[in-house]
Amino acid sequence: MKKNNRFIRDRIYQILISLVSLIGLVILIAVFGYVIKNGSHLLSWDLLTGDYYSEVYDAYYDGNPVTGSEFVAPSNLDNETYFSTRWGIALKDDLDVEGHHYILVVYVDINSPLASLPDKNEEGNYVSVTSGQELGKIIFIDEGYNIMNPTDGAENAIQMFDENSDIYNIILTTSGKGIRGSLITTVYLIVMTLIIALPIGVLTAIYLHEFASKTNKIVGILRRMIEMLTGVPSIIYGLLGAAVFIPFVSSISNADGGSLISGALTLAVIILPVIISSTEETLKTIPDEYRQASLALGATKSQTTFKVILKSAIPGILSAILLSIGRIIGESAALIYAIGTAIKDEIIITERSTSLAVHIWSVMSGETPNFELASAISIIILVVVLLMNLTVKLAVKRISR
Amino acid sequence: MALSLKNSINIKKKNRIIDKITRGGLLIPTILSASFVILIVFFVSMRGVSPFLNSQYGELSVDFIRFISGTTWYISPNIYGIFYIIINTLYVVILAALLAVPVSIFTALFIAKMTPRLISGFFKTVVELLAAVPSIVFGVFGLGVITGIVKNIAELFGTQTAGGISTLSTVIVLAIMIIPTITLLAVTAINAVEKDLEENSLALGATKMQTLFKVTLVKSKSGIFAGIILGIGRALGEATAVSMVAGNSGTGPNFNIFNTTRTLTSTMLLGLKETTGLDYDIRFSVGIVLIVLIILTNLILNFAKKKIGRFS
Numbered sequence A: 001m002k003k004n005n006r007f008i009r010d011r012i013y014q015i016l017i018s019l020v021s022l023i024g025l026v027i028l029i030a031v032f033g034y035v036i037k038n039g040s041h042l043l044s045w046d047l048l049t050g051d052y053y054s055e056v057y058d059a060y061y062d063g064n065p066v067t068g069s070e071f072v073a074p075s076n077l078d079n080e081t082y083f084s085t086r087w088g089i090a091l092k093d094d095l096d097v098e099g100h101h102y103i104l105v106v107y108v109d110i111n112s113p114l115a116s117l118p119d120k121n122e123e124g125n126y127v128s129v130t131s132g133q134e135l136g137k138i139i140f141i142d143e144g145y146n147i148m149n150p151t152d153g154a155e156n157a158i159q160m161f162d163e164n165s166d167i168y169n170i171i172l173t174t175s176g177k178g179i180r181g182s183l184i185t186t187v188y189l190i191v192m193t194l195i196i197a198l199p200i201g202v203l204t205a206i207y208l209h210e211f212a213s214k215t216n217k218i219v220g221i222l223r224r225m226i227e228m229l230t231g232v233p234s235i236i237y238g239l240l241g242a243a244v245f246i247p248f249v250s251s252i253s254n255a256d257g258g259s260l261i262s263g264a265l266t267l268a269v270i271i272l273p274v275i276i277s278s279t280e281e282t283l284k285t286i287p288d289e290y291r292q293a294s295l296a297l298g299a300t301k302s303q304t305t306f307k308v309i310l311k312s313a314i315p316g317i318l319s320a321i322l323l324s325i326g327r328i329i330g331e332s333a334a335l336i337y338a339i340g341t342a343i344k345d346e347i348i349i350t351e352r353s354t355s356l357a358v359h360i361w362s363v364m365s366g367e368t369p370n371f372e373l374a375s376a377i378s379i380i381i382l383v384v385v386l387l388m389n390l391t392v393k394l395a396v397k398r399i400s401r
Numbered sequence B: 001m002a003l004s005l006k007n008s009i010n011i012k013k014k015n016r017i018i019d020k021i022t023r024g025g026l027l028i029p030t031i032l033s034a035s036f037v038i039l040i041v042f043f044v045s046m047r048g049v050s051p052f053l054n055s056q057y058g059e060l061s062v063d064f065i066r067f068i069s070g071t072t073w074y075i076s077p078n079i080y081g082i083f084y085i086i087i088n089t090l091y092v093v094i095l096a097a098l099l100a101v102p103v104s105i106f107t108a109l110f111i112a113k114m115t116p117r118l119i120s121g122f123f124k125t126v127v128e129l130l131a132a133v134p135s136i137v138f139g140v141f142g143l144g145v146i147t148g149i150v151k152n153i154a155e156l157f158g159t160q161t162a163g164g165i166s167t168l169s170t171v172i173v174l175a176i177m178i179i180p181t182i183t184l185l186a187v188t189a190i191n192a193v194e195k196d197l198e199e200n201s202l203a204l205g206a207t208k209m210q211t212l213f214k215v216t217l218v219k220s221k222s223g224i225f226a227g228i229i230l231g232i233g234r235a236l237g238e239a240t241a242v243s244m245v246a247g248n249s250g251t252g253p254n255f256n257i258f259n260t261t262r263t264l265t266s267t268m269l270l271g272l273k274e275t276t277g278l279d280y281d282i283r284f285s286v287g288i289v290l291i292v293l294i295i296l297t298n299l300i301l302n303f304a305k306k307k308i309g310r311f312s
Helices: A002-042 A045-051 A154-164 A181-209 A215-232 A234-252 A260-285 A288-296 A302-311 A313-329 A331-336 A357-363 A372-401 B002-052 B054-060 B064-069 B083-114 B117-131 B135-156 B169-191 B195-203 B210-221 B219-239 B240-246 B264-269 B278-312
Strands: A054-060 A080-083 A089-095 A101-106 A133-142 A144-148 A166-174
Touching: A002 A372, A002 B083, A002 B135, A002 B210, A045 A133, A045 A181, A080 A101, A080 A154, A101 A181, A133 A154, A133 A260, A133 B169, A133 B219, A144 A154, A144 B195, A154 B002, A166 B278, A181 A215, A181 A302, A181 A313, A181 A357, A181 B002, A215 A260, A215 B210, A234 A260, A234 A331, A234 B002, A234 B219, A234 B264, A234 B278, A260 A313, A260 A331, A260 A372, A260 B002, A288 A302, A302 A313, A302 B002, A313 A357, A313 A372, A313 B135, A331 A357, A331 B264, A357 A372, A357 B064, A357 B135, A372 B064, A372 B117, B002 B064, B002 B278, B054 B278, B064 B169, B083 B117, B083 B169, B083 B219, B117 B169, B135 B169, B135 B219, B135 B240, B210 B219, B219 B278, B240 B264, B264 B278
Parallel strands: none
Antiparallel strands: A054 A166, A080 A089, A089 A101, A101 A133, A133 A144, A133 A166
């Protein structure tokens, strides 16, 4: 009887432990599920290549009055989309990310007179009405001026398009909320950071493992100081960037305040311990016979290190690079201090701009957090970071086999 | 013959010099790498001390005693009291650890001891992926999902929250973020326990669970504790996700889990607009307090770890 009890209790514990271990899996699925549910519909080529700031165009129509109605609606329009057979344009009511109503251009026929309109503000410049733009106020001319306000809705707008033969003025807003600037910034940061950190990190690892004596006290202290870097929280690195690298970069370039360079320098310090420890781990796995064989053939220690050992350490260095890229893409707190939070469309390395992660911070810390855009960017970040980590894991498994 | 011997000695000398130069050259990046810790401490302190100096801010300068013992923090009109923020930070981190430690240990036992290799490999990968999820993504998840859940829980208890932004949300987000750290170290520690020991326990008639709890866990507690120290260190310094769900309360300390809170890191990160002036420099002072707090916590926990390790 007592024995039975023991085994029942055992079973209960077992079930309890199994259930608790599911928590990690549930959280991972929940995080993915949330960002995919909220952000996947925003993911598009336009999001990746578009400007963040929308631009307003003021245009007019200068061709012959449009009288025929020869345009045919494409077959894939839904019920809520209205089509003008006279002008060849399809419109739809939509809500923007802040919840305001606006009229969205869904489709413009390639032969439509709207495909190329002269810009009112810049002579010789042409504006084309394309899908994804927001339609503003339009002043039509037919037998007098007819004004279409964006608050009238898509159905009214189409009706007016069909009734009028000429446009005196049309206001268009390009969609905006694109992340091209932040995407480019992230790539710049990755490249610049690796260029700075990789040589320093790899050479440090080589010194510590190949050249330094294992018993030297000073070497031990240096090693301890490098190890301490791993425990420093990223926001403190941000303070380092703000207090040291921003003034430093400002003094050697025309940068004023935070810049991509000060950000890259800060990130370089953050990934330095990763590169050093990862490289040193691989150096440890290289058998001593390699070193002895090379030395026995008459090579100097320097030659041995740089021509034999370094070559064998390349897989370890590559995995360090992948891990570093993951870290750089995900880093936010440090960059908020070391660069700033201003989103930019034009990227200059001596000026401010945001990485993808800081872009999320910027759109989330405003008055109305933009969950959809934040989730869409999160999907990109998660996919890249997790792919990097899985690749490293598989590669390590392969090598150790 | 003599010539070639001389030649070879010459070459040897030359090689030795080349190696010396290489060694010296490699020492430069090594010293550079090691110097960053000093740079951090030195420059953050320089900047963080300036708000207390009359020479820098004149009449605006902050009184250090008031700063370290104060229980209100308002950017305007420059009232900076950090005492309650330290208490809130510790409170949030301790609660997060209480939540994360059992989950982590159970998950680690499951991964290390209770499943066939394929399943345990899968679960370990899940935990590793969770460890790789960036803080900002947990922030979005926290603000989008966890605050909603906390809001509902608060309504069950008949209280209101600021849209779910609260101590409890912060605790949950932090716990989620440190579970992978503690779990992975615990798995390593548990795997390091000698098989013989467990087999002996089983042979003596103990059940599998008795063995796991009374032999395996006891034997690996030192390693697990190291994981907990690492996790707490990470929780103390975690900034982005915490800032998004903490709410930055102006006074405290606050121990009600449904009220908003303010941690050292959220104080540093939120409302950051100017990059000069007292409100900016005082964030460096908070940074110093954070560094000191992390070092002290580490020292105390490591001392405790030694004490615990002795009685195994």
